[in-house]
Every structure is written in structure tokens, then in C-alpha cells.
Amino acid sequence: MFELLARDAAGRLGKLKTPHGTVLTPTLMPVYNPNIPLIPAAELENEFKIQMLITNAYIIYRTPELREKAAQGVHNLINFHKTIMTDSGAYQAWMYKMELPVTNRQIVQFEEILAPDIATILDIFTETNDHDVAQEGVEKTLKAARECVEIRKKSNILWAAPVQGGQFLDLLAYCAKELSLLDFQIHPLGTLAPALQNYNFKQVAETIIVTKQNLNPARPLHGFSIGHPIFFALAVAMGVDLFDSSAYALFAKDNRYLTVNGTFRFESLEEFPCICPVCIKNTPQDLKEMPTHQREYLLAKHNLYITIEEIKRIHVALRENCLWELVQERVRAHPALIEALNLVLSKYPEFFLKYDPVIKKSGFFYAGPESLLRPEVTRHVKKIVETYAPPAETQILLLVPDLEDNFHPSSLFQQCSELIRQLPHKGIIHLCIYSPIFGIIPEDLKEIYPLSQHEYPRNYDFAMNHHAKLLFHQYLEKFRSHYKKIYIFRPQIYYDNQNQEKILNYHPIDAIIEEATENFTSFNTIDQLKDALGQSQ
Numbered sequence: 319m320f321e322l323l324a325r326d327a328a329g330r331l332g333k334l335k336t337p338h339g340t341v342l343t344p345t346l347m348p349v350y351n352p353n354i355p356l357i358p359a360a361e362l363e364n365e366f367k368i369q370m371l372i373t374n375a376y377i378i379y380r381t382p383e384l385r386e387k388a389a390q391g392v393h394n395l396i397n398f399h400k401t402i403m404t405d406s407g408a409y410q411a412w413m414y415k416m417e418l419p420v421t422n423r424q425i426v427q428f429e430e431i432l433a434p435d436i437a438t439i440l441d442i443f444t445e446t447n448d449h450d451v452a453q454e455g456v457e458k459t460l461k462a463a464r465e466c467v468e469i470r471k472k473s474n475i476l477w478a479a480p481v482q483g484g485q486f487l488d489l490l491a492y493c494a495k496e497l498s499l500l501d502f503q504i505h506p507l508g509t510l511a512p513a514l515q516n517y518n519f520k521q522v523a524e525t526i527i528v529t530k531q532n533l534n535p536a537r538p539l540h541g542f543s544i545g546h547p548i549f550f551a552l553a554v555a556m557g558v559d560l561f562d563s564s565a566y567a568l569f570a571k572d573n574r575y576l577t578v579n580g581t582f583r584f585e586s587l588e589e590f591p592c593i594c595p596v597c598i599k600n601t602p603q604d605l606k607e608m609p610t611h612q613r614e615y616l617l618a619k620h621n622l623y624i625t626i627e628e629i630k631r632i633h634v635a636l637r638e639n640c641l642w643e644l645v646q647e648r649v650r651a652h653p654a655l656i657e658a659l660n661l662v663l664s665k666y667p668e669f670f671l672k673y674d675p676v677i678k679k680s681g682f683f684y685a686g687p688e689s690l691l692r693p694e695v696t697r698h699v700k701k702i703v704e705t706y707a708p709p710a711e712t713q714i715l716l717l718v719p720d721l722e723d724n725f726h727p728s729s730l731f732q733q734c735s736e737l738i739r740q741l742p743h744k745g746i747i748h749l750c751i752y753s754p755i756f757g758i759i760p761e762d763l764k765e766i767y768p769l770s771q772h773e774y775p776r777n778y779d780f781a782m783n784h785h786a787k788l789l790f791h792q793y794l795e796k797f798r799s800h801y802k803k804i805y806i807f808r809p810q811i812y813y814d815n816q817n818q819e820k821i822l823n824y825h826p827i828d829a830i831i832e833e834a835t836e837n838f839t840s841f842n843t844i845d846q847l848k849d850a851l852g853q854s855q
């Protein structure tokens with residue numbers, strides 16, 4: 319039912335097979351309200367090439383003229399012939415603070431009549447600060463899930479059971495584990511809307527990770543209510559496969575214009591920063607002069623184009639293994655997103671290590687201090703601390719700064735490597751690179767991805783300096799007794815040929831030279847180093 323095509327970070331590109339077609343995930347399901355569709359379903363299918371939309375069984379149930387046509391099936395009812403998912407009304411119960419005049423049993427049976435590709439049980443939205451109330455909601459959701467398994471009759475509908483628990487991570491974990499034991503194919507993550515509305519991205523991010531950690535990984539995860547493209551890349555990097563958007567229409571009704579970096583009020587724009595079919599044909603002034611309905615329709619179309627474009631960009635990033643770089647670009651749109659990324663990378667490193675590919679098509683690009691917490695870095699650091707041992711015969715640690723392409727024949731590293739190779743006692747010298755990103759990179763490991771496939775700016779920032787120093791001390795703490803001497807090669811003048819700057823000026827290697835103790839010696843020229851190595855037998 320769900321086939322994996324590619325992965326990056328904890329995200330995945332997959333194929334979801336449904337009775338009305340195969341959907342490439344991550345995908346975006348526009349929310350379709352059959353009573354007030356801003357963009358007709360046929361247009362979603364033909365112009366936007368939407369593979370899957372989500373509509374609401376409860377809204378159809380409570381609208382007599384729609385309900386009486388239910389037996390035609392939901393595809394005919396709304397005139398959309400690709401994959402359709404139906405939601406159950408739990409969100410409406412929360413939104414309008416009301417008890418629904420319908421039971422889980424009735425909704426499940428009604429959804430079987432509607433025959434969507436994916437149907438959802440009637441769960442309980444758990445937005446509350448009270449753990450007991452949330453727990454009660456989780457138990458009711460689990461009861462509804464068990465009831466659905468018991469009463470459903472049709473075999474050609476995939477069933478979705480939402481994970482509830484709200485802000486309580488223990489309840490989310492419990493709910494995800496229990497639902498994984500039941501026969502369901504998809505799991506929406508419920509109760510994200512309140513935190514999303516408050517820009518509480520830290521809570522949303524942690525909710526996703528805890529759910530993902532406890533859920534059957536073979537089943538797609540639907541980030542219910544994540545409809546703003548500003549959050550898609552990070553959500554996919556944490557394992558979300560499906561998104562739904564009512565934002566494209568709701569924002570349009572409020573004159574809000576979506577971009578991947580945030581939202582503008584369209585009236586304040588002098589020109590549109592987009593070349594979608596709407597924005598290329600119209601100016602903000604044109605839209606101001608239009609009747610309200612026409613303007614809302616066109617803004618909704620722009621909002622949807624932007625949203626789909628971001629999903630496509632994420633597909634490429636998953637295939638090309640550059641999702642982290644996209645995530646780091648996107649989180650710069652709002653400080654609360656940077657906080658969320660920092661939180662999940664520092665609190666859940668093992669989660670990302672489990673999924674992030676060990677070898678990638680693209681190199682590692684430093685894109686800000688969060689890069690230092692990425693799994694590629696964590697993996698190397700963990701290897702050094704937990705399993706690495708310097709070659710047994712080595713006695714002298716020789717550290718050279720990571721300056722340029724270390725494979726280039728004239729690089730500092732290659733010069734040192736050549737020098738050592740000519741020595742009769744070469745076996746006692748352990749050549750290591752000192753990197754602002756990865757700390758100590760022993761020569762014997764440097765071919766491992768991405769130790770030779772990474773780029774970072776040479777104006778070493780505070781974060782890199784601090785990070786590299788920590789990693790150096792961590793290495794020394796473990797291996798100090800292994801080495802008799804530590805040599806640090808820090809060429810006095812090392813010019814960048816292009817801009818004639820001393821690019822070594824701020825390299826973290828200076829910080830460790832300042833701290834040098836009696837076993838440390840630093841050298842400024844290759845001749846000094848040659849003499850010292852020659853005498854070190």
C-alpha cells in the first residue's frame with residue numbers, strides 16, 4: 319500500500335496506492351468544502367493536477383441535499399475522480415465547541431456508503447491543559463478505532479485513525495502505540511491546529527517526533543492542519559507524509575497572500591513576488607478592483623499554486639538529499655521555526671540518526687549554527703566517542719587545520735601526508751584534520767561521507783569555534799594517554815589566493831593553540847614541522 323522511493327533526514331518520498339490511483343507523497347490535500355468550494359473540484363483535478371483531496375463526511379451528513387446523494391459515492395458527489403479522503407467531524411466539534419449529533423458508528427457506516435479511498439473514524443480533539451481530560455479523549459479515540467475495526471464491512475477503503483493526546487507527550491506515545499496494534503492504514507496527527515495558530519512550532523515539532531517514534535513506520539503520517547508551506551520542509555524532515563490545506567481558501571477569504579517565507583496582506587503589495595498564472599496576469603491593483611468573489615477565487619488559486627510548488631520542491635530535495643538545506647532556509651522565515659528545529663535536533667538526535675541516510679547524493683552544506691546538530695555531524699562525533707580508536711602504533715597526533723579541498727595535491731593536508739610518507743618511522747604519526755564542523759577527522763576516516771564532501775564559509779562563526787573546541791576536548795579526554803606528543807601545524811601566513819586574506823586568522827585551531835600544555839607543540843612553517851617530525855623517532 320505504501321512504497322518507499324527515497325529518503326532524506328527522517329522524511330520520505332513514497333507511493334501511496336489507493337482505489338483511485340497512486341499518490342506520490344509527501345502530498346498536499348486541498349480541503350474541499352462541498353457547500354462552499356472556492357475552487358471547483360474539476361479545476362483542482364484538471365488545472366492543479368491534484369492527486370488527492372480531503373472533504374468532510376460530517377458536513378455531507380448534516381447537509382440534507384448532499385446526504386441524499388451519498389449513495390452515488392463521494393467521487394460523483396463532488397465531481398473529483400482521483401483519491402479522496404474523508405474527515406469525520408472531530409475538527410468541527412472542536413471548532414464550534416459542540417457535541418456532534420452523530421456517533422462514531424453512524425459516521426463509519428456513512429463513510430462506507432460514501433466510499434472514499436480513505437475514511438476517518440470520529441476521534442476526539444484533545445486541546446486541553448488538563449492531563450485527565452486529554453487522557454479521556456485518547457481513550458474515547460481508541461474506543462472509536464476499535465469499534466471501526468469491528469463494524470466496517472468494505473475492504474476497498476483505507477482507514478485512518480488519528481493519534482490524539484494534544485500537548486501531552488506520554489499520551490501521544492500511548493495512543494500511537496495502541497493504534498499501531500489495530501488494523502489501520504493511515505494515521506493523521508490530531509490537535510495540531512491550536513499550536514500552529516499560536517506559532518508554537520516547538521510543540522508541533524515535538525508532537526510529530528514523539529508520534530513518529532511510537533507509530534508503525536510502514537503507515538503514512540498525516541500532519542492534520544499543517545497547511546502553510548512555511549512549515550512543510552521541517553514537517554517532512556520529521557517524517558510527515560500527508561498535508562491538508564484549508565489555508566489556501568481561508569487565507570484568500572481574509573485577503574492574505576501566501577509565500578513560502580510568510581504571509582502578506584495582498585492590499586499592501588505593490589507587485590506580486592510570484593509568476594504563477596494568477597500573478598503573471600494580474601497586479602494587486604487589478605485584484606483590488608475586482609468583485610469580492612472573483613478576488614477570493616484568484617487569491618485562493620495563487621495560494622494553492624505556492625503550496626503545491628513547495629511540495630514539489632520537497633520531492634526534489636528528498637531525491638537529491640538536500641532536504642536539510644531546504645529546512646534551514648525555510649526556518650529563517652520565523653524565529654519560532656529556528657527554535658523548533660534547534661529543539662528537535664538537540665533533544666532527539668537518535669531519532670534522526672535512525673532515519674537519515676548514511677550516504678547522500680549531495681554534499682553537506684553549512685547553513686547556520688543548526689547545521690552543527692545535524693545527524694551527519696552527530697554520527698561522526700558518536701563514532702569517535704563510542705567506537706573509534708587511533709591506530710595502535712601511533713604516538714604523535716599531528717593536527718592540521720581544515721582549510722581547503724583536502725584532496726588537492728597542494729593542500730596543507732596533502733603536503734603533511736607526503737612529508738610523513740617519506741619518514742622511516744611514519745607509522746607513529748597520526749595525521750588528523752581539525753575541522754570547525756566535525757572536530758577531529760582522522761586520516762583513516764576522511765573518505766567516509768560527508769567528511770570530504772562538505773562546504774562551509776571560511777569566516778568561522780562563534781558557533782563553529784565553540785563547537786570545534788568542545789569536540790577537540792572530547793577527543794583529548796578519551797585519547798590523551800594514547801599519544802606521547804601533540805603537534806599542531808598552524809602556518810603563519812596562509813593566504814586565500816582569491817581575496818588575499820589570511821583565511822586562517824579565525825580558524826578554531828588558534829583557540830586550542832592558546833590552551834596548549836607541555837605536551838603540545840605548534841609549528842608555523844612546513845620546514846619546522848619537517849625537522850620536528852624527523853627528530854621524533
Ligand SMILES: [Zn+2]
Pocket residue numbers: 590592593594595596597598620623
Ligand atoms: Zn502567484
